[in-house]
Amino acid sequence: MTHAAFRNPALTRxxxxxxxxxxxxxxxxxxxxxxxxxxxxxxxxxxxxxWGTTSYTAAAQKLTQAYKPTxxxxxxxxxxxxxxxxxxxxxxxxxxxxxxxxxxGGGFQAFQYAQQGAIAYADDLLDTFKKNGIYDDFLPxxxxxxxxxxxxxxxxxxxxxxxxxxxxxxxxxxxxELPTTWDEYLAAGKKLAAKGYYAFGTGAGAGNNIGAHSMxxxxxxxxxxxxxxxxxxxxxxxxxIEAMDxxxxxxxxxxxxxxxxxxxxxxxxxxxxxxxxxxxISTAGLNNDLGDTTxxxxxxxxxxxxxxxxxxLQFLNNIMMYTNTPSQASSEAFLTYWFQxxxxxxxxxxxxxxxxxKSITELPEFQQSVQQAEVVKTWQPIGKTYAAQGTQLTPLLxxxxxxxALSDFTxxxxxxxxxxxxxxxxxxxxxxxxxx
Amino acid sequence: MTIGGTLQRQRGLTLGxxxxxxxxxxLLLNAYPVVYxxxxxxxxxxxIATGPFVGLANFTDVLTQASFWHAAGFTLVFxxxxxxxxxxxxxxxxxxxxxxxxxxxxxxxxxxxxxxxPIVVSSTSWNWLVATPSSPLPQLWHLLGWGTPLFLADPxxxxxxxxxxxxxxxxxxxxxxxxxxxASVDGTVYEAAAMDGAGRVQxxxxxxxxxxxxxxxxxxxxxxxxxxNDFPTIYLLTGGGPVDATTSLVVLAYRTVFQNFQTGPGVxxxxxxxxxxxxxxxxxxxxxRKSAVx
Numbered sequence: 001m002t003h004a005a006f007r008n009p010a011l012t013r014x015x016x017x018x019x020x021x022x023x024x025x026x027x028x029x030x031x032x033x034x035x036x037x038x039x040x041x042x043x044x045x046x047x048x049x050x051w052g053t054t055s056y057t058a059a060a061q062k063l064t065q066a067y068k069p070t071x072x073x074x075x076x077x078x079x080x081x082x083x084x085x086x087x088x089x090x091x092x093x094x095x096x097x098x099x100x101x102x103x104x105g106g107g108f109q110a111f112q113y114a115q116q117g118a119i120a121y122a123d124d125l126l127d128t129f130k131k132n133g134i135y136d137d138f139l140p141x142x143x144x145x146x147x148x149x150x151x152x153x154x155x156x157x158x159x160x161x162x163x164x165x166x167x168x169x170x171x172x173x174x175x176x177e178l179p180t181t182w183d184e185y186l187a188a189g190k191k192l193a194a195k196g197y198y199a200f201g202t203g204a205g206a207g208n209n210i211g212a213h214s215m216x217x218x219x220x221x222x223x224x225x226x227x228x229x230x231x232x233x234x235x236x237x238x239x240x241i242e243a244m245d246x247x248x249x250x251x252x253x254x255x256x257x258x259x260x261x262x263x264x265x266x267x268x269x270x271x272x273x274x275x276x277x278x279x280x281i282s283t284a285g286l287n288n289d290l291g292d293t294t295x296x297x298x299x300x301x302x303x304x305x306x307x308x309x310x311x312x313l314q315f316l317n318n319i320m321m322y323t324n325t326p327s328q329a330s331s332e333a334f335l336t337y338w339f340q341x342x343x344x345x346x347x348x349x350x351x352x353x354x355x356x357x358k359s360i361t362e363l364p365e366f367q368q369s370v371q372q373a374e375v376v377k378t379w380q381p382i383g384k385t386y387a388a389q390g391t392q393l394t395p396l397l398x399x400x401x402x403x404x405a406l407s408d409f410t411x412x413x414x415x416x417x418x419x420x421x422x423x424x425x426x427x428x429x430x431x432x433x434x435x436x
Numbered sequence: 437m438t439i440g441g442t443l444q445r446q447r448g449l450t451l452g453x454x455x456x457x458x459x460x461x462x463l464l465l466n467a468y469p470v471v472y473x474x475x476x477x478x479x480x481x482x483x484i485a486t487g488p489f490v491g492l493a494n495f496t497d498v499l500t501q502a503s504f505w506h507a508a509g510f511t512l513v514f515x516x517x518x519x520x521x522x523x524x525x526x527x528x529x530x531x532x533x534x535x536x537x538x539x540x541x542x543x544x545x546x547x548x549x550x551x552x553x554p555i556v557v558s559s560t561s562w563n564w565l566v567a568t569p570s571s572p573l574p575q576l577w578h579l580l581g582w583g584t585p586l587f588l589a590d591p592x593x594x595x596x597x598x599x600x601x602x603x604x605x606x607x608x609x610x611x612x613x614x615x616x617x618x619a620s621v622d623g624t625v626y627e628a629a630a631m632d633g634a635g636r637v638q639x640x641x642x643x644x645x646x647x648x649x650x651x652x653x654x655x656x657x658x659x660x661x662x663x664x665n666d667f668p669t670i671y672l673l674t675g676g677g678p679v680d681a682t683t684s685l686v687v688l689a690y691r692t693v694f695q696n697f698q699t700g701p702g703v704x705x706x707x708x709x710x711x712x713x714x715x716x717x718x719x720x721x722x723x724x725r726k727s728a729v730x
Contacts, residue, residue, distance in 0.1 A: 116484050257569075259588070266560075403691070404691050408677075
């Protein structure tokens with residue numbers, strides 16, 4: 001550039017610098033303004049996870065757009081949030097106060113944000129639900145786990161369960177009856193293993209938490225769990241040791257695939273599809289995930305542990321409200337509308353999760369999903385949360401469910417080389433470190 | 437003061453002011469995250485709040501944890517194998533392709549594919565290749581009568597697998613770096629050496645290696661940084677398992693922050709990683725200077 005350029009009256013140095021300064025100021029100001037707390041002046045932001053296929057998102061968005069608020073309540077806008085990096089997405093949004101007024105999310109997310117003072121407790125909303133009948137429509141025991149010291153952190157919207165599945169054709173081929181107790185299961189598993197089938201189909205590789213959930217299922221099935229009835233961390237109990245000894249026995253008898261500890265979700269699905277797995281613990285929608293249309297992959301009945309206990313792990317997916325909202329009344333009004341109308345998601349069959357409202361479980365459209373209806377009927381009544389044998393969910397559970405402590409423990413158990421007591425003690429130490 | 441001097445000053449002032457926005461945004465984009473991370477490493481916070489000040493407690497906690505030293509050990513192995521493994525393979529291909537090879541350009545493009553293909557795709561392919569007993573590689577092992585290895589379930593084999601995968605992904609970069617260095621070597625030097633009776637090995641040792649040393653050191657520095665900071669290669673293939681066997685420092689930092697939700701210790705791990713990287717880079721940069729002087 002030459003000096004002549006700066007002598008050009010059309011672009012003086014001062015003029016250019018003034019323009020640049022003005023532009024920078026405008027940019028800075030625009031960066032400081034946002035869409036406001038939890039939405040704009042005339043709408044609240046609803047962030048929803050993709051709980052089903054793209055059809056789910058379209059249906060949920062349509063349901064949100066159909067909301068017609070009354071009085072001074074604000075309408076709602078819908079935003080889908082991908083599961084990839086959702087923790088970071090929510091954290092950065094909540095920290096910068098550009099997050100939603102209402103959202104679904106991770107199972108324990110509400111407890112984490114409640115601890116940080118970012119959650120608007122749902123007590124008033126639940127009072128409204130008690131008046132309009134929604135509260136009595138909830139399946140038993142699904143609301144109470146959300147009660148924290150200062151109030152209800154969230155409201156359950158759907159149910160996710162870990163249940164036993166079996167492939168009927170394999171059991172018929174080997175001549176094995178569906179087991180009803182752990183003893184029967186062990187005997188059946190050995191027969192299946194002798195024919196090259198695995199009766200404890202699982203996986204604990206990158207991103208696959210079915211293995212970790214299966215360990216908790218076995219503990220709960222034996223009357224154990226990570227916590228005692230008082231809600232204190234208590235991993236090294238006789239019941240847990242017994243349950244994990246049983247898992248070790250399964251590993252030793254080759255009832256568990258030796259490679260399972262490294263199986264990703266895709267690997268595990270592939271093993272189910274290629275008919276290597278005869279039985280296993282999985283999500284409530286396994287038959288749909290495998291694309292089974294022949295009725296070969298079926299939900300098993302709950303088995304009794306050595307002391308007669310029955311039980312499994314359930315996750316209560318939920319919806320939460322944030323303190324960063326343009327109008328708390330509007331957040332609650334929208335959620336009331338949502339609960340009164342979201343049965344349409346099951347009627348349209350766009351959501352694979354199980355409903356938490358009895359009225360939705362009774363819908364003919366849901367009852368047509370025979371296996372899922374069976375899960376609600378036979379497994380939900382014995383479902384317990386991660387807090388078992390306690391009942392109250394806590395922020396710590398987020399770190400346990402997503403964290404490395406449980407993953408390492410699961411891989412250790414599936415490797416079958418460490419004694420159960422030592423492995424459980426390590427798990428307890430690792431969880432205590434999370435608490436600190 | 438002369439007119440020229442005034443103009444010079446005005447020009448300097450103008451340029452100085454014009455550079456301010458760039459400096460501002462550079463600071464905003466680079467310094468701010470680093471400063472904020474430094475603050476986080478000194479606090480016991482969460483993902484959305486800074487939390488109470490704890491001084492250097494996060495660093496001392498991290499440095500006294502066995503998991504940190506285990507991850508540091510694996511990071512060292514992963515980096516050494518990643519850097520020198522990919523360099524050796526890359527150098528080999530570069531030397532071959534430096535001579536006349538029919539359709540050499542096509543080969544070069546094909547050899548670049550591991551570097552070009554998105555890591556998510558290649559890690560999925562490798563998982564398909566080795567994960568289950570019915571995967572192609574274990575099947576091949578079985579057919580050869582070598583049993584059915586658990587490539588990702590056995591801690592040692594998983595560590596080997598991750599390192600081999602890293603070499604496979606990285607050698608094209610080394611090949612390109614070395615190829616460009618070899619192309620700049622004057623062919624007459626070899627002719628002169630041959631006339632003086634130098635054999636192939638002597639030529640390689642005393643001519644090729646010294647002449648490409650500068651480029652080699654730079655590629656080592658870059659690959660060291662790539663390896664130490666490599667999250668997806670490990671995380672997508674093994675998730676750091678089985679039982680932490682393939683957990684590197686960057687994977688440990690990620691898990692600590694985003695899975696255990698312990699922001700302070702996680703960021704402290706990242707800072708310690710950065711410090712180690714700076715030391716290694718400085719040592720290698722000194723080597724570059726030395727090689728330039730020689």
